[in-house]
Amino acid sequence: xxxxxxxxxxxxxxxxxxxxxxxxxxxxxxxxxxxxxxxxxxxxxxxxxxxxxxxxxxxxxxxxxxxxxxxxxxxxxxxxxxxxxxxxxxxxxxxxxxxxxxxxxxxxxx
Amino acid sequence: xxxxxxxxxxxxxxxxxxxxxxxxxxxxxxxxxxxxxxxxxxxxxxxxxxxxxxxxxxxxxxxxxxxxxxxxxxxxxxxxxxxxxxxxxxxxxxxxxxxxxxxxxxxxxxxxxxxxxx
Numbered sequence: 001x002x003x004x005x006x007x008x009x010x011x012x013x014x015x016x017x018x019x020x021x022x023x024x025x026x027x028x029x030x031x032x033x034x035x036x037x038x039x040x041x042x043x044x045x046x047x048x049x050x051x052x053x054x055x056x057x058x059x060x061x062x063x064x065x066x067x068x069x070x071x072x073x074x075x076x077x078x079x080x081x082x083x084x085x086x087x088x089x090x091x092x093x094x095x096x097x098x099x100x101x102x103x104x105x106x107x108x109x110x
Numbered sequence: 111x112x113x114x115x116x117x118x119x120x121x122x123x124x125x126x127x128x129x130x131x132x133x134x135x136x137x138x139x140x141x142x143x144x145x146x147x148x149x150x151x152x153x154x155x156x157x158x159x160x161x162x163x164x165x166x167x168x169x170x171x172x173x174x175x176x177x178x179x180x181x182x183x184x185x186x187x188x189x190x191x192x193x194x195x196x197x198x199x200x201x202x203x204x205x206x207x208x209x210x211x212x213x214x215x216x217x218x219x220x221x222x223x224x225x226x227x228x
Contacts, residue, residue, distance in 0.1 A: 038155070040155075045220055047218075099145070
C-alpha cells in the first residue's frame, strides 16, 4: 500500500499545457485501468476530474485529459486558466478492495 | 442533488475513540460502495476504508486495521467510521466519498476534523 509517486509541483503560463505524472507499480496503476484524478482547492473537498484513466465526468472541461502507459498515468491540462491552480491527486485501484492515492501535485499558473 | 455531510470529529487524547458519521442524500444509498478518505494537515489524501453496498465486504488501509471499523446503515442513509486506539498520526480531516464509475469517488463531503493530542 505505498503511495503513488507524483511530482510535488508543476507550473505553466495561461494558455499553455502542463502534464502531471503519476507512477505506480504493476499491482496498481499498471494492473488496472482504474486510475482517477482529483482537483482540490485549499480547504475544499476533492473533485473528480478523470476516471477510468481518460474519461471525464459530466461538467469537466475537455481541457482536462488523462492517459496511461505501463505503470505511469498522466493528467494533461490544456489551455491553462488561473482557476486551474490547485492541488491534483491521482488514485488507482490496487486490488483486494484497496485504493491508493498519489502524494499530490501543486499546479501553479504563472 | 447528492449531498454527503460528515460529523463527529473532535479533539481527543491518544488512545481515545470517536464515531464519525456521514449522512447521505440525493441518491440510493443502498446501491453504492462508500469510502472514508483522510487528509492530515498540509498532507495528501489517504484512502482509509471502503464498504460494499450491502455492508458484506469491508477493506482497510494497513495502518488502521484492527482499530477502525467502517459500517453503513442503509435504512438511515448513513455511513459510519468507528475509530479506536487513536494515535497522533491519525490527526486529519476525514472525508466520506461515494463510489462512482470505475472505482472512482464521484462525490465527497466537506470533511470532519479529528485531532489527536494530549
